[in-house]
Structure formats: structure tokens, C-alpha cells
Amino acid sequence: MSLINRRATAIYYDVEIFYCICKLNCRYTTVSKLLYAAPQKSKADLSWDVIHKFPIDWNRTIVLHRTMTMRRTKIICTTGPATESEESLRQLIGRGMDVCRLNMSHGTHEWHARQIRVVRALSQEQNRAVAIMLDIQGPKIRTSRVQGGSIVLRAGDDVTIQSSDIIGDACHIGVRYPLFAKEVSDGQTIMIDDGRIRMVVVSTDGGCVEAKVVVGGVLTDKRGVSVPEAHFSVPSVTEKDKKDISFGIEHNVDYIAVSFVRRASDISGVKQMIHEQEVDIPVIAKIETKKGLDNFPEILKVADGIMVARGDLGVEIPIEEVPITQKRLIAESNASGKPVITATQMLESMIHDAIPTRAEATDVANAILDGTDAIMLSGETTIGDYPIESLSMMDRIARTTESVGWRMHTDADADVTGLSIERSIGHAVCQLACNLNAAAIITTTYSGSTATVVSMYRPKTPIIAITPDEATFSRLALIWGVTPLRIPAVGTTDEAMDASVRSAMDAGFAKAGDRVVLTTGVPIFVSGTTNLITVRVVE
Structure with missing residues (x-):
């Protein structure tokens, strides 16, 4: 029909x-x-x-409608000068920020520590789960500072690039990598600030590179530098990154995102550092290099999540390949059950404009239709003139898109044979909730893995994750469609299910007469024991 x-x-x-x-x-x-x-x-x-x-x-x-049902796609906001005040952070949380991203390329440890304290206090105040994501700089090569905070480079200008941290001007630019001049070659293209400014290497001499500007623009402090044809020997995890990871462990961040991942061992190395401190923090692999793209299947196996970092990726590969690459990375992440984040320039024009372009709105919607778990704001909420409005706009686009577009992953014709117990239960829960028109899927979970597995099937039914663990409560804020709720640890499975249903009712997800599908494990709140599905009519 x-x-x-x-x-x-x-x-x-x-x-x-x-x-x-x-x-x-x-x-x-x-x-x-x-x-x-x-x-x-x-x-x-x-x-x-x-x-x-x-x-x-x-x-x-x-x-x-503006007040339509809950948003399933999660929103990540990067904090910066535009949103560092307590009031700004309160508004971000109140307007729907699910994850607060700390960009360790900027700011001091003291500044980031304050942001963590304030966000966690406000999360408690508003009784909302908000995850903290620490994004380490990685082997990113950046320019040094420039006079007055910005300079203008024009096409045809000759520029000397020095491998040192000088204060740059229109004729001399510093690059914060001592081997830069030795590792680039004549004729190679230098891309600065995600390719907005482009130069060609004319010659190299000792610690300097003579270059000619091909595409000009305004250069501000500490912009990223990429030379796609060069092979830099900078380590995957720098000494600065190691200090930042230790900082994140000390402050119990919920996720650590690793930049410029080139191979699976980059992620394994960071995980080893974390485990040596006897903690467990999920690690997100940022795919933004050609090498990382080539090794994506291996990276996906060891990473706990993926970020499609389109800015640098669009410099490393032809820009016309970025949309299809995004769709492939999202699809493969969905199939593996790993959360995937779509990032960079989603509402870029809202840094200075009160509304986005139509193309940007379409970009956000398409990422949601692709199946992304989360969408991210960067410059919009760090240095933008309209940070709160950017979040509100992204929220509106997401809600509207979700209201008309739903990609179900519980197709009855799908081959679900040979699944693990946990995935089989997750699939069955979603199918059962759909058949019964259930008001909610309620999972009692200690590690959050059950809720994450249910999420991968993208049910229309709201997923309520009940947990006594504070870290799990926060981390589940990133997972598509999941609303985490806290309850105290209880003794028996029946007590846990009773408490879970009451919590879902108190939060407004179920009322008397509704059907709910519950999944849990015996013994209760023990990681890896999910083995029970039950249906209840709420009384």
C-alpha cells in the first residue's frame, strides 16, 4: 500500500x-x-x-510544536568565554544541554576545574543528568598568537612561518611545533583554521618556511594547522595530553575524547593510562585524519564511542567526500552499538548571527536522520554572540526532525540470530514495547550497558534508565533516547522494579493504566547480569 x-x-x-x-x-x-x-x-x-x-x-x-515530546538526540555544548559564567551554564542546562565539553586546547586547569564544579552543582540543582567530556588536544599543530588578536592575510602575500612561539604579524607567523620546517616540503599546501586560509610552501630553510598565501582571510590566535601531504612525527598523545588526562581522572570526568586518532593503538594507549589509575572512563575516538579513516574498523572495535570531527576531516579528505563519509561512520557506529557524535560547524553562522542558515538547519536534521546519537556545538557556545539561542535552535531542529523522521532499528525482517544475550534482550524489549504501545521502557542498570543496548535499536518508546551509580547516571546523558534517573540501591529484584516504576511515574513518563516494559538482571544491580524482561500495568 x-x-x-x-x-x-x-x-x-x-x-x-x-x-x-x-x-x-x-x-x-x-x-x-x-x-x-x-x-x-x-x-x-x-x-x-x-x-x-x-x-x-x-x-x-x-x-x-515547540513543546513536543522529549528529544532523543543529545546535544553537546562546548564551554568557553561566552558561557563561563554560572548564569550562562544554568541557562544551558535549563535549555537542554546534555553534555558539557571541555576543550583542553584552550584554558587552564584551574578554569576547567571551576567549570566542572559549577556544572555538577547546577546539574544537582536542576536534577538533570549532564555528562562532562574532556577533549584533549592531541597532536594538533597550531599557530602562535598574533598581534592584536587578529591579522589579515591577503592572497599573494609572502609569509615567513617560524617553528617557534612568536607573536605573529602579517609577514611572520609562528607555529607551535619545533620540527614543522623540517617536515614540510616545497609545493605542499598549508591549511590554517580548517582550510579557511591556504598557503603554498615556496621553500624551507632551517627553522623557517617561506610560503605564499593562496586563499587569504583573518587569522586569530592559536588556529589549527594542517598539511595533508606531510607526515609529522608528533606523538599521538603528547605530554600536555597526559597531564590533561590526569586532570580528567582527578576530577572524575565522564568521557575523554582523543583527538586526531590514527590507529587503534592510540585509543588503547589512552585506556591503559586510565586503567593504571584504577578508574574506568569511556574513551571517544575523534575521526579527523585520513589515517584514522583508513583504520576506522579497528578503531571502532576498541573505542567506546566515535566523534565525526568534520572540521579537520574536511581538510584531510576532499570536502565533497565529507557528507558520505559522515553517513558511513554513523552507520557503522550504529551497527556496533557505539554512541556517535556529529561535530563541527553545525550552526557556525550563529557565532555572529541570531539565526542559522537554511543549509545549517538541514545539516543538523540530516545528521539526526543519519542516526547520530549526539550533535555538538563548538564555537557557537564558546565565543559566539548567541550561545543560548544556538542551543535552543539546535533543540528545535532536533525535535522537529524527530517528530517526522524515525529510523527504526527493530525491523522484523532483520537478521537477529546469533546475538549476545544482552543484545537479544535489548531487541526483544524494543519489539515488545512497540507491540504493546508501552508508555516506557524501564531498565535497571548499574553500568549503563543495558540502556545503551536498548538505545541502539532506536525505539519510539522512551528509555528510562534507573541506576544507583552516580557515574552511570551522568554518562547515560550522552546516549540516544535515554533519560537517566537515580534511586538508592535496594535489596531485591522486586523492590528494584517497584522503585523503578515509581521513579518513572514521578518523572511523568507513566501513569496509572499505562503499560511499561521492564528489563533487569538477577542479582540486581550487578553489571552484566541482564536476563529478565517483564511487562507491568502501572497501578
């Missing part, structure tokens, strides 16, 4: 036109306007254009 013949009702409250971002047979495009607001319109009147090809369950009412 053609989707165009199915019932579709669009209810509009305070806007006249909604734009839908539609997925057409695995191809993505911005399409059609929903111009028909009245439910009484006949099927023949509904001019869906190409939207009828969109794989959505049109049998359910679509409610497009």
Missing part, C-alpha cells in the same frame, strides 16, 4: 508552514512544505509532493 494513500494528519499550533527534512530511499534531501493544517482535509487534498516516499509511519498523528 502506497504511503500516499495512508492517513496523515498534521496539527499546527502557532506556525503556518513547516519544512520537513526527508530521507528518500537512503538519499537525503530537503523537500516539501506541509501546507495543509486542517485535519479535515481529504487525502486527495494532501499534496505531499515527494514526501510520500519518506519512510515514516504516517498512521500516527504528527504534532509539530
Whole structure:
């Protein structure tokens, strides 16, 4: 039966036109306007254009409204000068920030420690799980500071690049890597600030590189430098990174993101450092180099999550390949059950403008339709003029996209034979919740793995993760569709399930008469023991 013949009702409250971002047979495009607001319109009147090809369950009412249902896709905000105040952080948490990212390329340990303290206090105050992600700099080569904070480089200018931390000007630029001049060659392209500024190496001499500007622009302090054709000998984890990792361990951060991952051993090395301190912090691999892309299958096996860092990746590979590469990385991460983050320049224009471009809105929506667990704001919330508005806009785009586009991973025709016990239970829970039209899926979990497995199947039903563990409570803030709730540890499985249902009711996810699907393990709150599914009618 053609989707165009199915019932579709669009209810509009305070806007006249909604734009839908539609997925057409695995191809993505911005399409059609929903111009028909009245439910009484006949099927023949509904001019869906190409939207009828969109794989959505049109049998359910679509409610497009600012206050629509909970957002499943998580939002990461990077904090910086624009959001360092307590009031700004309070607003970010109140408006829906799920993960606070600390960019260790900037700021002191004292500054980051204060951000951690404030975010955790506000998280407690607002009773919301907010994870802390420490993003280490990695082997990133950066320019030094420049006079006045910014200089203008024009196409055709001759520039001397010194392998030292000088104060740069329009004729001389410092690069904070002592071997830079020795490891680049004549004719190679130097890309600065994600390729916004481009130069060609004319000659090298000792500690200096003579270059000619090909694409000019404004250069500010400490911008990233990439030379795709060069092979730098900088270690994957620098001494600064090691100090930053120790800082993160000391402050019990929830995730550590590793930059410029080139091979699986880069992640294994960081994990070893963490385990030597007798702690367990999930490690996110940032894919932003050609080498990392080539070795992605091996990296995915050892990483706890993936970040598609499109800025540097778009310098390392042809920019026209970035969209397809993003979709591939997200799809493979989804299949492995690892959370995946889409990052860089998502609402870049909102650094200075109050609204994003239409292309940026489409970019955010497409990442969600691709299956990303989280979407990230960087400059928008670190140095932008509209940090709170950027978060609100991303939240609105996500909610609207989720309301019309849902990629279910519980297809009845899917081959689910040979799964682990945990994945089999996760799949069964989602299918059962769908069949019963359950109000919630409730998982009692100590490590968070059960909730994460359920999440990978992308159920429409809200996933409520009940845990007594503070670290698990925070970490689950990153996982798609999961709302973590805390309860004290209890003695028996029955007591835990009773307490879990009460918590879900108190949080507004279930009411008397609703069906809920619960999954837990015996013994209760022991990692790796998930072996029980039950259905309850809430009383």
C-alpha cells in the first residue's frame, strides 16, 4: 500500500508552514512544505509532493510544536568565554544541554576545574543528568598568537612561518611545533583554521618556511594547522595530553575524547593510562585524519564511542567526500552499538548571527536522520554572540526532525540470530514495547550497558534508565533516547522494579493504566547480569 494513500494528519499550533527534512530511499534531501493544517482535509487534498516516499509511519498523528515530546538526540555544548559564567551554564542546562565539553586546547586547569564544579552543582540543582567530556588536544599543530588578536592575510602575500612561539604579524607567523620546517616540503599546501586560509610552501630553510598565501582571510590566535601531504612525527598523545588526562581522572570526568586518532593503538594507549589509575572512563575516538579513516574498523572495535570531527576531516579528505563519509561512520557506529557524535560547524553562522542558515538547519536534521546519537556545538557556545539561542535552535531542529523522521532499528525482517544475550534482550524489549504501545521502557542498570543496548535499536518508546551509580547516571546523558534517573540501591529484584516504576511515574513518563516494559538482571544491580524482561500495568 502506497504511503500516499495512508492517513496523515498534521496539527499546527502557532506556525503556518513547516519544512520537513526527508530521507528518500537512503538519499537525503530537503523537500516539501506541509501546507495543509486542517485535519479535515481529504487525502486527495494532501499534496505531499515527494514526501510520500519518506519512510515514516504516517498512521500516527504528527504534532509539530515547540513543546513536543522529549528529544532523543543529545546535544553537546562546548564551554568557553561566552558561557563561563554560572548564569550562562544554568541557562544551558535549563535549555537542554546534555553534555558539557571541555576543550583542553584552550584554558587552564584551574578554569576547567571551576567549570566542572559549577556544572555538577547546577546539574544537582536542576536534577538533570549532564555528562562532562574532556577533549584533549592531541597532536594538533597550531599557530602562535598574533598581534592584536587578529591579522589579515591577503592572497599573494609572502609569509615567513617560524617553528617557534612568536607573536605573529602579517609577514611572520609562528607555529607551535619545533620540527614543522623540517617536515614540510616545497609545493605542499598549508591549511590554517580548517582550510579557511591556504598557503603554498615556496621553500624551507632551517627553522623557517617561506610560503605564499593562496586563499587569504583573518587569522586569530592559536588556529589549527594542517598539511595533508606531510607526515609529522608528533606523538599521538603528547605530554600536555597526559597531564590533561590526569586532570580528567582527578576530577572524575565522564568521557575523554582523543583527538586526531590514527590507529587503534592510540585509543588503547589512552585506556591503559586510565586503567593504571584504577578508574574506568569511556574513551571517544575523534575521526579527523585520513589515517584514522583508513583504520576506522579497528578503531571502532576498541573505542567506546566515535566523534565525526568534520572540521579537520574536511581538510584531510576532499570536502565533497565529507557528507558520505559522515553517513558511513554513523552507520557503522550504529551497527556496533557505539554512541556517535556529529561535530563541527553545525550552526557556525550563529557565532555572529541570531539565526542559522537554511543549509545549517538541514545539516543538523540530516545528521539526526543519519542516526547520530549526539550533535555538538563548538564555537557557537564558546565565543559566539548567541550561545543560548544556538542551543535552543539546535533543540528545535532536533525535535522537529524527530517528530517526522524515525529510523527504526527493530525491523522484523532483520537478521537477529546469533546475538549476545544482552543484545537479544535489548531487541526483544524494543519489539515488545512497540507491540504493546508501552508508555516506557524501564531498565535497571548499574553500568549503563543495558540502556545503551536498548538505545541502539532506536525505539519510539522512551528509555528510562534507573541506576544507583552516580557515574552511570551522568554518562547515560550522552546516549540516544535515554533519560537517566537515580534511586538508592535496594535489596531485591522486586523492590528494584517497584522503585523503578515509581521513579518513572514521578518523572511523568507513566501513569496509572499505562503499560511499561521492564528489563533487569538477577542479582540486581550487578553489571552484566541482564536476563529478565517483564511487562507491568502501572497501578
